[in-house]
Amino acid sequence: MRALHGIDLEVRRGEALGLVGESGCGKSVTWLAALGLLGGRARIGGEVLLEGRNLAGAPVAELERVRGRRIAMIFQDPSSSLNPVHRIGRQLGEALRLHRGLEGTALEAEAQRLLDRVGIADGKRRLGDYPHELSGGMNQRVMIAMALAGQPDLLIADEPTTALDATIQAQILELLAEIRRETRMAMVLISHDLGVVAENTDRVCVMYAGRIVEDAPIDTVFEAPAHPYTRGLLAALPELEGPRRMLVPIAGVVPEPANLPPGCSFAPRCDRRIEACGHAPPPATELAPQHRVACIRA
Amino acid sequence: MLRYLTGRLLRAVLTIFLVITFAFFVLHLSGDPAMMILSADAPPESVKAFRAAWGLDRPLWIQYLAYVWNALHGDLGNSMRDGRPAVQLVLERVPATLAITVPAFLLKLVIGIPAGIYAALHRNSAADRLTMMVSVAGFTVPSFVLALVLVLVFSVQLGWLPSAGSDRPTSAILPIVTLGIAGAAILARFTRSAMLEVLGQPYIRAASAKGLQWRTVVVRHALPNAAIPTTTIVGFMVGTLIAGAVVVESVFAWPGIGRLLVSSVSNRDLAVVQVILLLVAATMVTANIVVDVVYGWLDPRLRRGGARGR
Numbered sequence: 001m002r003a004l005h006g007i008d009l010e011v012r013r014g015e016a017l018g019l020v021g022e023s024g025c026g027k028s029v030t031w032l033a034a035l036g037l038l039g040g041r042a043r044i045g046g047e048v049l050l051e052g053r054n055l056a057g058a059p060v061a062e063l064e065r066v067r068g069r070r071i072a073m074i075f076q077d078p079s080s081s082l083n084p085v086h087r088i089g090r091q092l093g094e095a096l097r098l099h100r101g102l103e104g105t106a107l108e109a110e111a112q113r114l115l116d117r118v119g120i121a122d123g124k125r126r127l128g129d130y131p132h133e134l135s136g137g138m139n140q141r142v143m144i145a146m147a148l149a150g151q152p153d154l155l156i157a158d159e160p161t162t163a164l165d166a167t168i169q170a171q172i173l174e175l176l177a178e179i180r181r182e183t184r185m186a187m188v189l190i191s192h193d194l195g196v197v198a199e200n201t202d203r204v205c206v207m208y209a210g211r212i213v214e215d216a217p218i219d220t221v222f223e224a225p226a227h228p229y230t231r232g233l234l235a236a237l238p239e240l241e242g243p244r245r246m247l248v249p250i251a252g253v254v255p256e257p258a259n260l261p262p263g264c265s266f267a268p269r270c271d272r273r274i275e276a277c278g279h280a281p282p283p284a285t286e287l288a289p290q291h292r293v294a295c296i297r298a
Numbered sequence: 299m300l301r302y303l304t305g306r307l308l309r310a311v312l313t314i315f316l317v318i319t320f321a322f323f324v325l326h327l328s329g330d331p332a333m334m335i336l337s338a339d340a341p342p343e344s345v346k347a348f349r350a351a352w353g354l355d356r357p358l359w360i361q362y363l364a365y366v367w368n369a370l371h372g373d374l375g376n377s378m379r380d381g382r383p384a385v386q387l388v389l390e391r392v393p394a395t396l397a398i399t400v401p402a403f404l405l406k407l408v409i410g411i412p413a414g415i416y417a418a419l420h421r422n423s424a425a426d427r428l429t430m431m432v433s434v435a436g437f438t439v440p441s442f443v444l445a446l447v448l449v450l451v452f453s454v455q456l457g458w459l460p461s462a463g464s465d466r467p468t469s470a471i472l473p474i475v476t477l478g479i480a481g482a483a484i485l486a487r488f489t490r491s492a493m494l495e496v497l498g499q500p501y502i503r504a505a506s507a508k509g510l511q512w513r514t515v516v517v518r519h520a521l522p523n524a525a526i527p528t529t530t531i532v533g534f535m536v537g538t539l540i541a542g543a544v545v546v547e548s549v550f551a552w553p554g555i556g557r558l559l560v561s562s563v564s565n566r567d568l569a570v571v572q573v574i575l576l577l578v579a580a581t582m583v584t585a586n587i588v589v590d591v592v593y594g595w596l597d598p599r600l601r602r603g604g605a606r607g608r
Contacts, residue, residue, distance in 0.1 A: 068509030081504040130598040
């Protein structure tokens with residue numbers, strides 16, 4: 001079964017990129033594949049270039065040096081992303097020892113500093129806690145602290161707030177923004193929520209059924225969305241200002257990965273489709289500088 | 299913790315009491331010791347005398363109360379066959395049984411757990427399939443069949459090992475292997491599924507994403523977690539150290555508790571059967587309590603309010 005169909009994606013140093021799409025469209029798989037985290041049974045083709053070095057098919061040892069240190073990742077469900085049988089301090093310390101070679105009191109001091117940095121009060125005591133003794137939001141803060149331990153150049157935040165309460169969501173996103181301002185770390189924010197992405201990133205890639213259908217700066221996406229799917233996502237988004245209007249859902253459902261239509265994957269749900277849409281998947285074309293779209297009707 | 303343990307202990311005592319009560323009535327209602335021990339064509343007067351001597355002519359509930367009363371005073375009765383205290387008779391057999399069940403238990407651990415871990419880490423590989431095939435065979439073949447096959451190969455064909463008895467140091471090998479193989483098979487399967495369950499958890503992927511080597515991820519983040527469910531089955535195996543060898547002891551004519559149990563049941567040697575059941579229940583219950591304590595040690599989620607959770 002093929003989950004991705006040629007993802008062409010670039011993250012620049014210090015950039016915040018949003019990756020938007022419905023669940024199952026391949027947002028997370030893209031990054032798990034890039035870091036070699038899909039397990040032995042997944043087959044990955046193409047190139048994953050990190051400053052010119054190809055990670056796809058790279059030896060495991062090389063990937064291990066990239067993970068956590070160059071590219072860190074935080075996940076959707078923070079409470080189950082931490083090992084329930086180890087204390088927070090041990091799990092955080094593990095990352096610090098690995099990436100920074102810290103030991104003993106230096107290790108403890110840095111662990112406390114990191115917890116403090118991610119807004120966990122009373123860090124010294126918290127280091128002795130187990131994940132189940134903390135809330136989901138606290139656990140996500142711990143995950144962020146752990147990601148920061150390696151001082152990465154890029155953080156992949158895979159739906160970091162989906163499992164959290166709305167108020168906590170905002171706090172976590174604000175924390176990520178703050179950290180980015182301080183460290184100039186790049187971030188890929190994976191989300192199904194275009195609103196969340198709009199507020200936290202500079203550029204967005206919209207994914208549909210294993211392909212990137214539109215890649216544009218945030219403002220362009222909101223002002224001049226080119227792909228019918230992107231328009232559909234915007235129409236389904238409530239607005240805070242302006243007159244009240246009906247939200248328009250996108251008709252139909254996402255096709256099964258094993259059962260994709262021969263042409264454009266979105267064609268069956270698209271109100272602008274023409275006959276040619278069913279012939280071949282549309283290539284990505286550049287509408288304007290930094291604005292690419294995969295639609296023959298755009 | 300203390301309150302929790304006290305509660306567990308009280309329940310343990312209750313369990314043991316129920317086992318004894320149940321066994322008492324089943325044994326008394328299912329056959330007449332006088333007929334079994336004296337043989338069916340013994341003269342009626344000797345049967346009568348035997349019954350009177352052992353109190354079997356009294357109403358059942360009186361016998362029961364008397365038994366419980368005596369038991370509470372430390373007297374678990376005498377064997378009807380040779381008149382010696384049942385406890386003494388049973389305890390004499392314990393070393394022989396442990397001499398095969400303890401090595402068999404170690405064999406289960408040493409083979410079963412690594413095999414299960416290996417199979418899980420190489421899921422769907424040829425080695426995994428082979429391990430699981432052997433494992434299915436290992437626990438679906440009844441132990442007496444396995445015992446006979448081993449005897450056929452190692453005693454009859456190769457002549458390396460004695461087929462039965464306990465007179466030579468090598469006599470224990472076949473009983474130990476028979477017991478060990480079945481247990482190792484069960485344990486391998488259990489360990490494998492526990493490991494697979496853990497390896498599929500998000501924290502494993504998160505640990506890899508952190509940059510830890512796969513070996514470290516397995517040792518630090520998978521094995522301790524997989525040990526939790528595996529403890530259950532290992533605990534159960536500890537519980538069977540006393541009574542788990544009934545069939546194997548019978549096949550190999552090994553003079554342990556299992557064989558004593560079989561002969562005592564067929565003779566309706568009530569006191570002896572009761573003592574064995576008491577011992578079995580006590581080991582099982584103790585093993586369960588130990589498992590609970592180990593659980594709390596392995597899994598911090600169970601530590602606080604563990605007593606509330608049950």
